[in-house]
Amino acid sequence: xxxxxxxxxxxxxxxxxxxxxxxxxxxxxxxxxxxxxxxxxxxxxxxxxxxxxxxxxxxxxxxxxxxxxxxxxxxxxxxxxxxxxxxxxxxxxxxxxxxxxxxxxxxxxxxxxxxxxxxxxxxxxxxxxxxxxxxxxxxxxxxxxxxxxxxxxxxxxxxxxxxxxxxxxxxxxxxxxxxxxxxxxxxxxxxxxxxxxxxxxxxxxxxxxxxxxxxxxxxxxxxxxxxxxxxxxxxxxxxxxxxxxxxxxxxxxxxxxxxxxxxxxxxxxxxxxxxxxxxxxxxxxxxxxxxxxxxxxxxxxxxxxxxxxxxxxxxxxxxxxxxxxxxxxxxxxxxxxxxxxxxxxxxxxxxxxxxxxxxxxxxxxxxxxxxxxxxxxxxxxxxxxxxxxxxxxxxxxxxxxxxxxxxxxxxxxxxxxxxxxxxxxxxxxxxxxxxxxxxxxxxxxxxxxxxxxxxxxxxxxxxxxxxxxxxxxxxxxxxxxxxxxxxxxxxxxxxxxxxxxxxxxxxxxxxxxxxxxxxxxxxxxxxxxxxxxxxxxxxxxxxxxxxxxxxxxxxxxxxxxxxxxxxxxxxxxxxxxxxxxxxxxxxxxxxxxxxxxxxxxxxxxxxxxxxxxxxxxxxxxxxxxxxxx
Amino acid sequence: xxxxxxxxxxxxxxxxxxxxxxxxxxxxxxxxxxxxxxxxxxxxxxxxxxxxxxxxxxxxxxxxxxxxxxxxxxxxxxxxxxxxxxxxxxxxxxxxxxxxxxxxxxxxxxxxxxxxxxxxxxxxxxxxxxxxxxxxxxxxxxxxxxxxxxxxxxxxxxxxxxxxxxxxxxxxxxxxxxxxxxxxxxxxxxxxxxxxxxxxxxxxxxxxxxxxxxxxxxxxxxxxxxxxxxxxxxxxxxxxxxxxxxxxxxxxxxxxxxxxxxxxxxxxxxxxxxxxxxxxxxxxxxxxxxxxxxxxxxxxxxxxxxxxxxxxxxxxxxxxxxxxxxxxxxx
Numbered sequence: 001x002x003x004x005x006x007x008x009x010x011x012x013x014x015x016x017x018x019x020x021x022x023x024x025x026x027x028x029x030x031x032x033x034x035x036x037x038x039x040x041x042x043x044x045x046x047x048x049x050x051x052x053x054x055x056x057x058x059x060x061x062x063x064x065x066x067x068x069x070x071x072x073x074x075x076x077x078x079x080x081x082x083x084x085x086x087x088x089x090x091x092x093x094x095x096x097x098x099x100x101x102x103x104x105x106x107x108x109x110x111x112x113x114x115x116x117x118x119x120x121x122x123x124x125x126x127x128x129x130x131x132x133x134x135x136x137x138x139x140x141x142x143x144x145x146x147x148x149x150x151x152x153x154x155x156x157x158x159x160x161x162x163x164x165x166x167x168x169x170x171x172x173x174x175x176x177x178x179x180x181x182x183x184x185x186x187x188x189x190x191x192x193x194x195x196x197x198x199x200x201x202x203x204x205x206x207x208x209x210x211x212x213x214x215x216x217x218x219x220x221x222x223x224x225x226x227x228x229x230x231x232x233x234x235x236x237x238x239x240x241x242x243x244x245x246x247x248x249x250x251x252x253x254x255x256x257x258x259x260x261x262x263x264x265x266x267x268x269x270x271x272x273x274x275x276x277x278x279x280x281x282x283x284x285x286x287x288x289x290x291x292x293x294x295x296x297x298x299x300x301x302x303x304x305x306x307x308x309x310x311x312x313x314x315x316x317x318x319x320x321x322x323x324x325x326x327x328x329x330x331x332x333x334x335x336x337x338x339x340x341x342x343x344x345x346x347x348x349x350x351x352x353x354x355x356x357x358x359x360x361x362x363x364x365x366x367x368x369x370x371x372x373x374x375x376x377x378x379x380x381x382x383x384x385x386x387x388x389x390x391x392x393x394x395x396x397x398x399x400x401x402x403x404x405x406x407x408x409x410x411x412x413x414x415x416x417x418x419x420x421x422x423x424x425x426x427x428x429x430x431x432x433x434x435x436x437x438x439x440x441x442x443x444x445x446x447x448x449x450x451x452x453x454x455x456x457x458x459x460x461x462x463x464x465x466x467x468x469x470x471x472x473x474x475x476x477x478x479x480x481x482x483x484x485x486x487x488x489x490x491x492x493x494x495x496x497x498x499x500x501x502x503x504x505x506x507x508x509x510x511x512x513x514x515x516x517x518x519x520x521x522x523x524x525x526x527x528x529x530x531x532x533x534x535x536x537x538x539x540x541x542x543x544x545x546x547x548x549x550x551x552x553x554x555x556x557x558x559x560x561x562x563x564x565x566x567x568x569x570x571x572x573x574x575x576x577x578x579x580x581x582x583x584x585x586x587x588x589x590x591x592x593x594x595x596x597x598x599x600x601x602x603x604x605x606x607x608x609x610x611x612x613x614x615x616x617x618x619x620x621x622x623x624x625x626x627x628x629x
Numbered sequence: 630x631x632x633x634x635x636x637x638x639x640x641x642x643x644x645x646x647x648x649x650x651x652x653x654x655x656x657x658x659x660x661x662x663x664x665x666x667x668x669x670x671x672x673x674x675x676x677x678x679x680x681x682x683x684x685x686x687x688x689x690x691x692x693x694x695x696x697x698x699x700x701x702x703x704x705x706x707x708x709x710x711x712x713x714x715x716x717x718x719x720x721x722x723x724x725x726x727x728x729x730x731x732x733x734x735x736x737x738x739x740x741x742x743x744x745x746x747x748x749x750x751x752x753x754x755x756x757x758x759x760x761x762x763x764x765x766x767x768x769x770x771x772x773x774x775x776x777x778x779x780x781x782x783x784x785x786x787x788x789x790x791x792x793x794x795x796x797x798x799x800x801x802x803x804x805x806x807x808x809x810x811x812x813x814x815x816x817x818x819x820x821x822x823x824x825x826x827x828x829x830x831x832x833x834x835x836x837x838x839x840x841x842x843x844x845x846x847x848x849x850x851x852x853x854x855x856x857x858x859x860x861x862x863x864x865x866x867x868x869x870x871x872x873x874x875x876x877x878x879x880x881x882x883x884x885x886x887x888x889x890x891x892x893x894x895x896x897x898x899x900x901x902x903x904x905x906x907x908x909x910x911x912x913x914x915x916x917x918x919x920x921x922x923x924x925x926x927x928x929x930x931x932x933x934x935x936x937x938x939x940x941x942x943x944x945x946x947x948x949x950x951x952x953x954x955x956x957x958x959x960x
Contacts, residue, residue, distance in 0.1 A: 085865065088860075088861055088863035089861065089863045090863065093862070096857070101855055102855050102857075105877070105952075106877055106880075115872070116864070119863045119868065147952040149952070160858075
């Protein structure tokens with residue numbers, strides 16, 4: 001008997017005013033004692049719903065509509081509230097996504113431990129036990145006296161992990177535990193998690209969209225698509241030979257940025273609408289290998305080369321063989337996006353006169369607390385230049401001063417010392433750090449932003465046409481029919497075609513990738529010369545990230561834009577940027593051509609950032625040489 | 630500590646601003662309002678005490694004289710509670726009139742407000758705890774329905790049914806002809822009888838806002854991740870509802886409640902008018918309709934100060950209840 005048995009589980013959302021949506025459909029899997037299983041999938045694939053169903057934490061309108069979940073032989077789907085309550089946390093605990101508030105904000109950390117112990121009548125001294133647990137996750141006992149808001153994101157997540165281990169459960173369900181955390185912080189937590197698991201021997205169900213992390217951490221990986229498990233096999237096997245085209249697509253969107261030739265692919269199209277019934281395979285519309293039977297026959301999850309796969313073509317052994325990360329793989333996988341190494345860049349781009357120069361800029365923030373003043377130097381003596389047709393990546397941890405630099409460049413803030421210069425039309429020299437009022441407004445038409453979160457960067461109550469017409473009216477004075485025509489052109493230029501389909505839609509009717517395209521189109525509306533993209537892909541699904549990168553890369557080249565690409569993700573920097581600046585605590589510690597900085601980093605901090613990237617290929621390296629061309 | 634100190638300084642600042650505005654506004658009027666009042670008083674009755682004239686001048690200003698000296702005098706008068714005399718109730722002073730009306734309002738409205746808040750919070754908590762059940766529907770729909778009825782209509786209905794038709798309670802006033810204010814049993818029972826109908830009217834509508842607010846806040850906090858995690862940790866339903874639901878949901882209501890308490894000093898004009906109740910609301914209405922400036926001004930000052938003090942107390946309480954606020958303020 002396995003520790004966790006999920007049999008034919010289905011979960012359906014039945015909202016009052018919308019069609020029912022079968023988020024999880026006929027899912028079966030077993031998890032043995034001490035096993036570390038990853039559940040990989042993109043947003044909306046049903047992975048979190050599945051996790052909540054296992055924990056019996058679904059809230060209306062979601063309901064389990066079929067199947068059962070058994071833990072250690074006890075049927076959780078049949079258990080009543082009191083039975084469940086006694087079993088919870090003692091046997092089965094969880095850590096939620098870090099970006100959410102999983103700790104009660106108005107009581108101290110200690111009280112949350114006390115609550116847990118009291119609920120299960122654990123005898124003994126709470127402080128002593130809680131201190132021990134905090135030591136497990138390398139936190140000081142002072143944290144007990146703190147309120148959650150006084151802790152950093154990483155510390156909160158460590159507390160959540162300590163709390164999850166409080167009663168020494170047999171299974172810990174981790175739902176995106178490090179999403180939204182900094183790479184370096186994430187690395188620390190994952191390392192600790194792996195060590196603890198070895199020490200304490202609990203089983204883990206690790207739910208994440210981040211395949212680098214899942215593949216590195218898990219023994220076995222299940223891939224979910226459209227509410228179904230489409231592939232299930234040991235992580236090392238999956239890396240060596242993914243068998244489902246979707247898994248291949250996902251893996252294709254990942255690569256080690258340190259390799260000399262980096263290529264990633266993306267999966268065009270969108271996930272299926274689960275409120276409708278589909279004949280055939282759910283992935284058909286996005287699948288490069290789809291055949292006629294795929295459109296009518298719904299494949300079963302069948303044994304295949306030491307794992308399980310739900311694909312007719314794979315089951316009949318007719319999938320092309322592919323080595324991941326190679327150029328050949330990219331062509332086999334369909335759409336692909338090569339790193340800049342192989343791009344045809346205008347030869348003069350590197351020497352072109354800079355559009356924007358930042359010279360020896362520092363920014364200090366002073367906060368006053370009682371009689372003491374506290375000065376934080378957010379940016380220290382930074383200099384760089386942005387040139388037309390080139391992408392400069394600004395890389396660093398959160399809190400390293402990346403966003404402060406962006407604010408200085410856009411003129412939202414003024415530097416404490418140093419100069420920001422912009423070369424205006426006709427070569428006019430503009431001192432950005434001295435602009436005010438009208439002049440600052442005029443300057444902003446030349447410097448536009450693409451924001452991180454496409455979900456909150458657009459007014460949810462206004463149409464796409466309206467969102468794009470505002471900058472046109474403000475900066476170009478276009479109104480009415482002229483504005484509408486220009487809006488349509490802009491949409492076409494970011495690949496939303498035919499534009500007529502999108503003009504009158506509201507943001508929520510578009511997918512994340514489409515929304516980010518709209519945000520990009522809006523930034524292009526005033527025909528800026530500098531584009532600042534602040535983590536533009538970090539909120540998007542893995543399979544479409546490369547698509548947005550490709551769009552940004554094309555725009556930079558075609559329109560000769562100068563781009564400042566702010567990111568913590570070195571892979572995307574490697575793909576998009578010509579030049580990389582590494583920022584550590586406000587100081588630029590390393591800079592140079594992208595391939596050199598990432599391929600042979602000299603600074604310790606740059607190396608730390610590189611080493612923090614989850615690297616499943618390192619794990620597979622035992623069985624296989626790193627893919628290269 | 631920084632938080633509390635900061636709030637106190639802020640409170641003193643606003644208080645000073647309110648008192649100063651009260652000093653400046655009559656002085657911005659053209660002419661000499663004090664003279665106008667004195668002449669109206671003189672026309673009304675035989676003699677005006679020169680000391681009273683002086684008090685009016687201090688409150689409302691004289692066209693000649695140093696503004697700063699006037700301000701100092703005014704602050705002194707305010708500190709001593711000397712607001713001049715009311716000319717509708719001449720020769721009674723404004724302080725005397727307010728002193729007469731205040732206990733009525735504070736007892737009637739204060740008690741009903743406190744009961745409303747407690748009842749409303751409890752009902753709201755219950756509705757959220759049993760969300761989407763019959764209890765929830767009855768509480769939510771019932772209170773929404775009552776909330777849509779015009780208050781004066783409800784009050785008149787109460788008077789018609791329980792006073793005029795059934796004769797259970799007196800229909801108007803604060804006490805009957807047979808008793809006079811004092812600490813006698815007769816007066817207290819009489820005043821209680823008179824207060825039942827207005828109190829009921831206030832209690833029908835009072836809790837509605839607290840119910841709806843509490844229910845919605847709590848439904849939201851019960852949907853938060855920390856609540857889900859508390860359930861996953863195996864905490865009992867009751868524990869989750871209280872520490873993770875109600876404890877957080879009550880925060881915005883605390884501020885609302887304090888402000889409502891502060892507003893009591895202004896009286897509840899509508900209810901006191903319908904029931905002809907001798908409180909601050911009726912006094913305010915009368916002072917406005919008879920253009921009794923000194924009285925009006927004093928009532929406004931009272932109300933402002935009341936709201937400010939209540940707000941200050943709410944801030945203190947909030948800082949105590951919600952640790953996040955302290956942090957934000959001191960950061």
